[in-house]
Amino acid sequence: MEPIWAVGLMTGTVLDGNIDVALIKTDGERIADFGTYTLAPYPQSIRTLLEETLRQARVWNFTGPEPAIFREAEEALTRAQSAAVKDLVESYGLIMADIGVVGFHGQTVLHRAPQVGRLGQTRQLGDGELMHAILGTKVAYDFRSADMRAGGQGAPLAAAYHTALLRAADASGDMAVLNLGGVANITWWDGKDNVVAFDTGPANAPLNDFIKAKGLGDMDRDGALARAGTVDEARLAKLLEHPYLTKPYPKSLDRFDFGAAMADGLNAEDGAATLTAFTTAAVGKALDLLPHRPMRLVVSGGGRHNPTMMAMLASRAGVEAVKAETLGWKGDAVEAECFAFLAMRVLRGLPISFPSTTGVPQPMRGGRLAG
Secondary structure, three states: OOOOEEEEEEEOOOOOOOEEEEEEEEOOOOOEEEEEEEEEEEEHHHHOOOOOOOOHHHOOOOOOOOOOHHHHHHHHHHHHHHHHHHHHHHHHHOOOHEEEEEEEOOOOEEEEEOOOOOOOEEEEEOOHHHHHHOOOEEEEEOOOOOHHHHHOOOOOOHHHHHHHHHHHHHOOOEEEEEOOOOOEEEEOOOOOOOEEEEEEOOOOOOHHHHHHHHOOOOOOHHHHHHHHHHHHHHHHHHHHHHHHHHHHOOOOOOOOOOOHHOOOOHHHHHHHHHHHHHHHHHHHHHHHOOOOOOOOEEEEOOOHHHHHHHHHHHEEEEEEEEHHHOOOOOOOOOOHHHHHHEEEEEEEHHOOOOOOOOOOOOOOOOOEOOO
């Protein structure tokens, strides 16, 4: 089919207070035009509401009725994200009638990977029907549930889009895509039919939580604290014994599976250095699990803005790491673009997850469509 305009939305688990909104033209197999992208800040009231929602979600832990706050947060974020879509589309000189579909990921409040004898569970807040009613455009949403009901990990879902990017860049197994969001995930493609993807470990979530707990802002801006600190090598060696890091893929994480407590007792600089070293050394362990160890990582997500983290990928993971922009990609937009791309696949009935990316028995369609 002919490529059409699609909008994708993503709000990560680090809760940086922004809605990522991207517009691409795609048929769900290739990207014809990268359109535009923006970060639309949430009002502070919604940021506060979402932080409390995440706290209550961890207490709930899929047991008993959902907390009442879920409903309030879901409506608030759906309305805010709908407005962000409309603003982006109109700023690009289009109208909503020009948009074929919106990919609405929603806000992950809890994700529990499957275990032997137990299906995984995941919860993203986002009312696709309400967004469709507001925008009048088809909305694809709830991308992960079908995968998990079929025994999959429900994550990462970026593999189909990362592979399309790698294919367009004429890359093969010597290059992989690493996304450094709250959690880090990797996609490797052999240049033919074999795609592997999984969560490597934490990325920015424990580091940001640690910095916030120290009262030093929302993040280690420019990696300055980590650069000034000394890695606690003995502690790091112990942390790297965590069984998740050598567990075979497919595998996925919740943003709280690795927490700021890993740096308990350390000062701000040494804690930031140690957490950054852990994130990057965990990537190194992940590269060793791949069918072929890539020589180069193309890095998207917020972590690529942290020069200390990027430098440690070379020293601790033993790999050349370059920002997504090196290949002409918009590094902050990749995840939002991914959900525009996946929305097109939902629209066309194409699979969005695969045995080698989430562990489902066969390539699986997913997502629900409103409109």
